[in-house]
Amino acid sequence: MEIFRVKKDIPFMKYSKISAVISITTFILAIFFITLRGLNLGVDFTGGTMMEISYPEAANIENIRETLKEIDLKDTQVQNFGTEEDVLIRLPIREDLSIAELSEKVSTALKSSNNKMEVKRVESVGSQVGDELYENGALAVLFVCIGIMLYLTMRFEWRFAIAAIMANMHDVIIILGFFAFFQWEFNLTVLAAVLAVLGYSVNESVVVFDRVRENFRKMRKSPVADVINNAITRTMSRTIMTHLSTQTVVISMLIFGGEILNNFALALTIGILFGIYSSIMVGCPMAMWLGTNQNNLAISAPERKKENTEL
C-alpha cells in the first residue's frame, strides 16, 4: 500500500506566496486574539486555588455557590468538570487567608453541607510561585529556541536555523492563539505540550531540510525551488505516516486521558497539524527567500559520509 502516489514533484514553492499570505494572516489573527482576549491562565501561573470535588450523584452547583457565599468567599467560579458528578471550584488568592487555610475552609464548609462530598484534587499556588513558574516557562521557551538554532546552524547553516525557528514560532503562536480564542485553560501541563511541540515541529523541518541538503548534492544544476519541491514530495509519505501515528496516540489521549490531559492533547493536536503545514509552507519558502542554495549547503558533503559508515 502506498498512500501518496505522485508522478511528478508537487510544485509547493509555486504556492509559497499564497501560503505566505495565509501564514501571516493566521499569525496576526493569533497575536490579535492573544492580546485581545489574553490567555486563560490556570492557577499555576496566576496563583490561586483550584479544587476538584466529586459527589456520588449529580452535583448541585447552585448549592455549592450558596455555601461558598455563606462563608464569605467572593469571585469564585464553580462549574461541572467532565461529568455531572465532578465539580471544579476556582478561588483567587486572598490577602487575609493563606492558601492552606483557604482550601481547608472550603472543604470543611462543603463537607458540612453534604458529607458525601469527596475532595479529589487541590492545587493551590501562591502568587510568588505563580510568577516564578511563568518566568521559568518563558525561559524554557527561550532556551529551546536558542538551543535549536545553535544546533541547526552547526549542522546545516544559519538560513535553515532561522527558517526552522520561524516555522516553529509560527506553530507556538498559533497554539496560543487557539487557547486565547477558545479560552481553554493554559496551565503547566499545556506549557509542557507547547515545549514538546517546539521539539516535535523542528523535527519535521529537520527531516525536510536534510533531504534538501541531500538533493543539493545530487541536483547541482537545478533551481532551488525544484530541489525543495522534490525534497518535500519525497518525504511526503514519511510525513503523513509519522504524523498519523503521533496524532493517533494524541487522539487516544483525548479519548481516554480525562480532563487533566485534555488540554495537553489539544495543544499537541494543533501543534501537529500546523507543524506539518509550517515546516513545508513556512520553513522551506523562508529558507529559499533567505537565499539558501547549492553553494552554501552542499559543501560539507564528505563529512557526513564518514559518520554513516559506523552504523
Added chain:
Amino acid sequence: MNQANVSNRSAPWRYFLILTTLLLSLLFVMPNFYGESHAIQVMPIKAGEKIDTSLLQTIEETLEKSEIKNTGSILENFNIKVKFQTAEEQLKAKSLIQNTLGKEYVVALNLVSNSPDWLSNIGALPMYLGLDLRGGVHFLMQVDLSKALEKTTTSYLSEFRAQLRKEKIGYYDATKNNDIMQIKFKSTDELKKGKNIIRNINDNFDFQELSINDEIILKIIISDKTKKSITEFAIKQNLETLHNRVNELGVAEPLIQQQGFDRIVIQLPGVQDTAKAKEILGRTAILEMRMVNEDNFDPTVFEEGNEDQIPINSEVFEDRFGNSILVKKQVILTGERITNAGPGVDSLTGQSIVSITLDGKGASVFKQVTRENIGKRMALLLIEKNLTEVVTAPVIRSEIGGGRVQITGMRNAQEATDIALLLRAGSLAAPMEIIEERTVGPSMGKENISRGVQSTIWGFIAIIIMMAIYYMVFGVISVIALSVNLLFLVGLLSALQATLTLPGLAAIALTLGMAIDANVLINERIRDEIRNDNTPQACINNGYEMAWGTIVDSNITTMIAGLALFMFGSGPIKGFAVVHVLGILTSVYSAIFVSRAIVNYIYGNKRGKIKLSIGEIFKVDNN
C-alpha cells in the same frame, strides 16, 4: 552507493548486547506486575535508630494474640513492614501496634510491592509513582530567613548588654535595625573596651565607629559569611523540625528537602487528612521564655487601650484565659534550646504538666535566671503567625539547675500532649508559610493511572495496526522495535526509580507516537532504494545508512527541548521531561539498533533474488 554484494549480517556481539539489554529490562519491568499489598510500617521516632528482631517478635506476637493474620513481614535496618490481606486488617493492626509500642515508635500505613525478594534484593523495584498517581499531599514552604537574622541579632544584643554591664562599661543605648546593631558609649575609651568585649563573644562582626553630634556610636554589622551560616543553620533546623513533625503524622515514605535558597518541599504520599497535616506542618510556632514585668502591673491600664502607659521595655500579651500580662521584651531563651519535651502528671497536685529538657547553654542560662528571680513569674510565649500567646506564666519557686523544667498550668492531658509535641518537635528557627499545595485524593490517583495507561495502550494498538498494514513485514519489525522501546523505557524508569506522574504517562504515550518516526524514515528510505532498483541487501543497508543522519538530527533537536523542560520545569513539567528525555534515548537505540538486528536476522543471510516485504511500492516512471 554500495551496490553489489552487500550483506546485512549483524555481528554476534550486537545480538548479545540486544539480548542482554532486553533481559535486564524485563527483569526491571517485572516488579511492576506483582501488584501491592496493604502493610504497616513501624519506625522508631528518632530517625536513624536501628531496629532488631525482638521488636519484630513483639509485633508478630501482638498480632497473633488479636488474631490478625499477616501475610509476611520485612525487617529492614530502620523499619519493619508487615503485610496484610485487606485494608481493614491493615487499619486494625495499625491502631493495635501503635497502642502496644507506644509513643517511641511511628506506625504508618503503606503499600508494599508483592514482587519476590530476589527481585527486590537486586534493586528491581516497581516504578516510583508521583503523588498524582498514588494520592497524597505536596507542600512548598517559604522560610522567612529575615526573621532568623532578627532573632539572632536580638539574642546577641541582649548578650552584649549583659556583658557590658558585667564589665561595667559605660554605654547608654543599645538598639538594632534589621541586622545592624548599634551601641552608644559614654567615651571613645569605653567604646574600645566594649568592642573588645564584643569581639570576645564572637569574632565574626564588622565594626564601624561613628561620632555624630557628640555621640560615640559603635555599629556592629553581621558579616555576610555569618549571615550565610545563620540562614543555613535556620533552614537545617527547620528541616529537622519538619522531619520530627512528619514523624508524628505517621507517613511511610515522606520526602522533605530544601529547594533553592529558602524553600522546603514536603511530599506526603498516602496522606488523606490534609487538615491535620497542614495543622501540624504549618505550625509556625516560635517559643520564647521571657520574664513577666511585675514592677508596675495594672491590668486595667491595658484594657482601656492606654498604650502609652506600657513601659518601653515591655509588651502586653494575653494568656489563654484572656488575661493581659505585661512581659519584658528581653528574651531569656528560645525554643532552639529545648532538646526534649513530654507530657506528664504532677505527683503532688495531679495536674497535667509538660516537662522540658534544655541543652547545656540553655540549662546554664536558665539556672542563672531562676536564681536571680525567685518569686517572680516567667512567661512562656508561643508565637504563631504574628499572634503571640502566653501559654503559661508560672512563678519561679526555686533555682532550677540541670536543665530539667516542669511547666504547670495545663488545662488537661490533651493540651499537655499537644504542647509537648510542639516543643519536642522543636520550634522553628524561622517562620514558614505554605506557598504551594497540591493534594490528590486516593481515588483520583487510581483514575489517573488508568487514564494514562489506557491512552498508551490504545494509541499503541492503533499504531501496530497502521504500521503492519502499511509496511507489512517491515512494519511488524518496526512495531517489535517499538514494543522493545516501551520495555526499555519502563525498565529504565523502574531501574532509575524516576518519579512517574500523569504527564509522565502522557510522555510515554507520546514517545511511542514519536519514536515510530525513526522507523518510518528507515522504511521510506528502503522503499526509495527499491524504486531505484537496487539489490535487496543494498536497499536495506543504504536505507538504514541514509536515515541515520536524519534520525540523529531530529532526535537531538527534540532532546534540546526535552532538556530545557527538565531544567526549567517544575512539578508536572519535570515529570513529563524525565520520561520524554529517557524516551528519546531508548527510541533511538531500539529503532536503529534493534530493528536493524531483526531485519538482518530475517533477510541478512538470503542471497540473490528476494522480495522485501515492505508494502506495495508505487514507482515513478522516469520516462
